[in-house]
Amino acid sequence: xxxxxxxxxxxxxxxxxxxxxxxxxxxxxxxxxxxxxxxxxxxxxxxxxxxxxxxxxxxxxxxxxxxxxxxxxxxxxxxxxxxxxxxxxxxxxxxxxxxxxxxxxxxxxxxxxxxxxxxxxxxxxxxxxxxxxxxxxxxxxxxxxxxxxxxxxxxxxxxxxxxxxxxxxxxxxxxxxxxxxxxxxxxxxxxxxxxxxxxxxxxxxxxxxxxxxxxxxxxxxxxxxxxxxxxxxxxxxxxxxxxxxxxxxxxxxxxxxxxxxxxxxxxxxxxxxxxxxxxxxxxxxxxxxxxxxxxxxxxxxxxxxxxxxxxxxxxxxxxxxxxxxxxxxxxxxxxxxxxxxxxxxxxxxxxxxxxxxxxxxxxxxxxxxxxxxxxxxxxxxxxxxxxxxxxxxxx
Amino acid sequence: xxxxxxxxxxxxxxxxxxxxxxxxxxxxxxxxxxxxxxxxxxxxxxxxxxxxxxxxxxxxxxxxxxxxxxxxxxxxxxxxxxxxxxxxxxxxxxxxxxxxxxxxxxxxxxxxxxxxxxxxxxxxxxxxxxxxxxxxxxxxxxxxxxxxxxxxxxxxxxxxxxxxxxx
Numbered sequence: 001x002x003x004x005x006x007x008x009x010x011x012x013x014x015x016x017x018x019x020x021x022x023x024x025x026x027x028x029x030x031x032x033x034x035x036x037x038x039x040x041x042x043x044x045x046x047x048x049x050x051x052x053x054x055x056x057x058x059x060x061x062x063x064x065x066x067x068x069x070x071x072x073x074x075x076x077x078x079x080x081x082x083x084x085x086x087x088x089x090x091x092x093x094x095x096x097x098x099x100x101x102x103x104x105x106x107x108x109x110x111x112x113x114x115x116x117x118x119x120x121x122x123x124x125x126x127x128x129x130x131x132x133x134x135x136x137x138x139x140x141x142x143x144x145x146x147x148x149x150x151x152x153x154x155x156x157x158x159x160x161x162x163x164x165x166x167x168x169x170x171x172x173x174x175x176x177x178x179x180x181x182x183x184x185x186x187x188x189x190x191x192x193x194x195x196x197x198x199x200x201x202x203x204x205x206x207x208x209x210x211x212x213x214x215x216x217x218x219x220x221x222x223x224x225x226x227x228x229x230x231x232x233x234x235x236x237x238x239x240x241x242x243x244x245x246x247x248x249x250x251x252x253x254x255x256x257x258x259x260x261x262x263x264x265x266x267x268x269x270x271x272x273x274x275x276x277x278x279x280x281x282x283x284x285x286x287x288x289x290x291x292x293x294x295x296x297x298x299x300x301x302x303x304x305x306x307x308x309x310x311x312x313x314x315x316x317x318x319x320x321x322x323x324x325x326x327x328x329x330x331x332x333x334x335x336x337x338x339x340x341x342x343x344x345x346x347x348x349x350x351x352x353x354x355x356x357x358x359x360x361x362x363x364x365x366x367x368x369x370x371x372x373x374x375x376x377x378x379x380x381x382x383x384x385x386x387x388x389x390x391x392x393x394x395x
Numbered sequence: 396x397x398x399x400x401x402x403x404x405x406x407x408x409x410x411x412x413x414x415x416x417x418x419x420x421x422x423x424x425x426x427x428x429x430x431x432x433x434x435x436x437x438x439x440x441x442x443x444x445x446x447x448x449x450x451x452x453x454x455x456x457x458x459x460x461x462x463x464x465x466x467x468x469x470x471x472x473x474x475x476x477x478x479x480x481x482x483x484x485x486x487x488x489x490x491x492x493x494x495x496x497x498x499x500x501x502x503x504x505x506x507x508x509x510x511x512x513x514x515x516x517x518x519x520x521x522x523x524x525x526x527x528x529x530x531x532x533x534x535x536x537x538x539x540x541x542x543x544x545x546x547x548x549x550x551x552x553x554x555x556x557x558x559x560x561x562x
Contacts, residue, residue, distance in 0.1 A: 115422065141419050144530050147426060148523050167526045169519050362516055366523060369436070370429040 005037050006364070009093040009374065011084075012044035013105030015062035015073035016052060021282060022099055022123050025152075025173055029097075030055055032174070032357045043087050043106060045075035059083045059106050067103065070277075074105035084109045085376060093374040095364050100124065101146065102139055102164065111142050116374035117367040119360075120146040122168060125155035125279040125301060136164055147367040150360070153280045155300040169363065172305075173280045174356035177349055179257055180290035183265030192224045192331055195267035195292065197260070197283055201232040206273030206297060211237075212320035213327065214245050220328045224248065229255045229263060264290025268337065269330060272296035275318050281305050288312065288348035293341035295326050311344040416534075417545045423531040427552045430524040434555070437520050438481055441513045442466045444506065445488060453503050458491045478555050521555065528552045 012026040023044075030040045040055050045062035052058065060080050062073035084106050088096070095117040098107040102122065111118065120143070143149075149168035151157035157168045189195075194217075200207040207228065218224050226249050228234075234251040241249060255263060264270065270292035272284050278301045285305065287294055294312030296302040306312040313330060315322040330337045349355070448454060449462035465480075465487040472480035488510070531552050534540060 141415075144419075144426075145422060147429060148519075149526070166530070167522055169522055363519065366433045366516070366520055367429075369433040370425070 005039060006094045006368075007039045007092060008033060008041070008095055008097060008364075009088070009091050010040060010042045010097045011099060011107045011110045012042055013074055013100045013103055013107040014045070015075075016042075016044040016046045016056055016058075017048055018062070018073050021173070021280070024282070025121075025123070026099055028174055028176070028353060029357065029360070032353050036357070041087070041091055041093075043084065043110070045073065045080075045106065057087055059087070072103065072105075074103065076104055076106065076109060080106055081109050081113070085113050088114050088374060089376055091374070095119065095367060096374050097121065097360075097364075098146070101143060102160075108139075108142060111145055113376055113378075114374050115145065115377045116372045117364075117370065118146050118374070119148045119150065119363055119367055121150040121152065121171075122156050122160050123152050123279055125153065125159050126163075139164060147370075148363050150363060153301050154304045156279050158300075171359045171363070172351050172356060173282050173285070174353040175282060175285050175289055175348070175351050177289040177352035180261045180264060180286055181345075183261030183263070183290050185266040186262050187266075189227060189263055189266035191268070192221050193267045193269075194224065194226045194327065195229070195263060195270045195287075196226065196272075197229045197255075197263075197270075197287070199232055200228055200230055200234075200237060204275050204277040206275045206318070207237065208240065209273035209275070209297070209318055209320050209323060210271050211241055213324040214248065215242060216321065216324035217327050217331075218245060218248065221331050224331070225250065227252060227263070227267065229253070229260070260286070261290055264292040267292055269327060270294045271323070271327070272302060273317075273323060274299060274302070278302065284312075285348055285351045288344035289351070291341055291345045293330065293337045294344060295323065295330065297323075306344075307347070311347040312340060413539075413543060413545065416537075416540060420531070420534055420540065420545055420549075423527065423534060424546075424549045424552070426527045427524070427531055430520065430527045431552075434517070434520040434524045437513060437517050438477075439470065441510070441517060442470045442484065444510050444513060445469075445484060448488075448491070448506055448510065451503055451506060452500065453506070454491060458487070462487045462491060474553055524555055528554055 010026055010030055012023060014020055014022055016023060026042060026044070030042050033040045034055060042056045043059050044056055045060060046052055046056065046058035047061055049058050060075055060083060062075045064071050064073050066072075067074070088110065096110060096114055096119070098111055098118060098120045100123055101107040101111045101120045103124070107120075111120070143164055143166065149160065149166060150171050151160055151168035152171065152173050154170060157170050160166060160168050194210070196207060196210060198205045210226065214224070214226065228249065229252040231254045238246060238249070264287055270287040272281070272287070272294060274281070274297055276299055278299060281301045284294060284296060284302060288311060294306065296306060296312055296314055297317035298314040299317050303314060306314060308314070313326045315326045330340075445462055445466040449459040449466065454462060465484040469477075469480040469484040535546050535551065540546060
């Protein structure tokens with residue numbers, strides 16, 4: 001067993017101070033590794049350099065580009081590349097952990113610039129795209145430098161095998177399960193209540209599916225109420241709701257972690273009607289950890305997270321009637337609902353950071369077998385040694 | 396004049412591409428060696444744990460015999476026969492543990508837990524190694540690599556056909 005403290009370099013491809021799943025994952029992982037006694041440095045694009053934690057190194061301001069159907073805040077170009085090289089040269093890292101090395105950002109640059117033990121984590125799950133097949137041959141020699149690849153879900157792994165013909169080990173995203181374990185049920189959220197957490201304005205989060213299902217649900221469960229938590233402008237959404245049913249919706253805005261735990265412990269059912277674009281479904285894992293019984297759309301990420309319905313009910317994605325049917329069944333069958341919630345809570349423990357970070361760390365160990373350190377690739381090239389070129393910023 | 400400049404530039408790019416490919420191959424061979432060293436180490440540890448189990452109270456005499464033989468075979472096999480031998484050991488361990496012998500003694504619980512942790516790691520190590528080997532084979536099959544003998548004297552990595560269901 002490796003017990004010595006490691007010097008770990010993590011590269012986050014997206015703007016550190018913009019919201020996103022990859023950023024949250026990198027932050028939690030870095031903080032967990034630091035708490036475990038390792039020396040961690042995170043390289044990330046940063047917009048506001050005054051408000052970053054001490055372990056983050058800025059690689060410059062991110063550029064917003066449309067990528068894969070959304071706006072991605074990434075960073076590349078000669079200046080960024082120079083910073084990446086400098087960070088690697090000065091870091092003296094035992095291992096590099098690159099997130100999303102297959103998108104055009106600093107992770108890819110770091111993978112290009114470095115040799116030695118490197119681990120890559122692939123988050124995205126995308127449909128088959130011609131563009132990516134065209135990029136494949138360019139990425140291949142870079143990606144194959146990684147000594148190990150991690151995919152956060154079966155969906156992400158399938159994307160990787162399809163697009164880059166390489167396999168990956170599946171290690172799920174981590175959650176802090178104990179933060180949600182001991183939520184206190186609050187009377188105002190109890191009863192025949194449905195919960196939803198997320199940026200509800202985004203169509204892919206699927207709140208409209210739930211809104212459309214409510215007329216049917218309220219026919220069978222007249223006292224049903226819906227609580228929506230998460231940041232966003234509620235006016236637009238309220239307008240789309242049938243006036244007779246508006247009173248059943250309560251928008252809570254952004255809620256604290258403690259409130260989230262209480263919320264999940266109180267509601268009867270947690271609804272995840274996402275229509276796509278989800279690779280892992282971190283919020284679903286959190287809902288399970290909080291003991292909520294989950295009804296989720298059958299998109300691949302949720303299907304594998306819930307083990308095909310074993311730990312939560314699945315309905316046909318984008319079908320309001322199917323959702324309504326499942327909800328009514330569960331509201332009428334308390335035994336089944338409670339049993340599902342209990343099974344889910346147990347299942348969610350495997351997503352706890354303690355378990356997940358352990359798995360990630362054993363991948364690190366496997367990559368460290370060669371006993372090398374991370375170096376700049378150019379130092380290896382014959383001509384660099386011949387000319388005596390040394391671009392390292394040893395200052 | 397113009398064409399000769401063109402030819403020189405082309406030659407330079409071509410030579411750069413050759414060194415690029417050679418570096419890439421070198422790196423891949425290195426990756427195969429690392430992943431093999433990792434897998435080999437884990438398999439040796441697994442064989443050791445298997446031997447310990449065979450001498451513990453968990454195993455009856457018959458399975459102990461079977462397990463000991465399988466573990467020795469796995470340890471002594473050369474690289475070509477290794478995957479067959481290791482599959483044999485997996486099978487022997489599987490037979491023993493499938494009987495649902497849930498031991499209560501702390502020493503044996505520890506042994507079994509160590510085995511299951513090792514098994515998880517072996518599974519990952521196999522995936523990593525297989526990926527490295529396939530990649531290397533893919534690049535070595537390229538025509539240009541074969542014509543210019545870019546792989547040099549490095550032996551062709553051996554595909555490790557371990558069953559994915561180790562236990």
